[in-house]
Amino acid sequence: MIAEKSEIIEQKKVHLISLITQIYNYDLLDKVEDLLLNSKTDWWTTLSETEKSAIDEGLADIKNGNVISHKAVIQEINRKFNNL
16 A cells, blocks of 8 residues: 555656646746745655554664664675675
């Protein structure tokens, strides 16, 4: 479900970019820019409960020291996929 929603959002972005590239009216472009820069929407409110829960879980892991360093992850990947 999350992957589907994310894919739909990405498709919408590409579509909007395409539409914006076809605008040749300065005033309209100015309004679009103003809308994008002054949007009051808090990104947290756009997340699903599942996404919020996953973020909270990750923050709790960090707080509790339940983390793996980037170096350790790279070493594990290299160990598992050294023949690629």
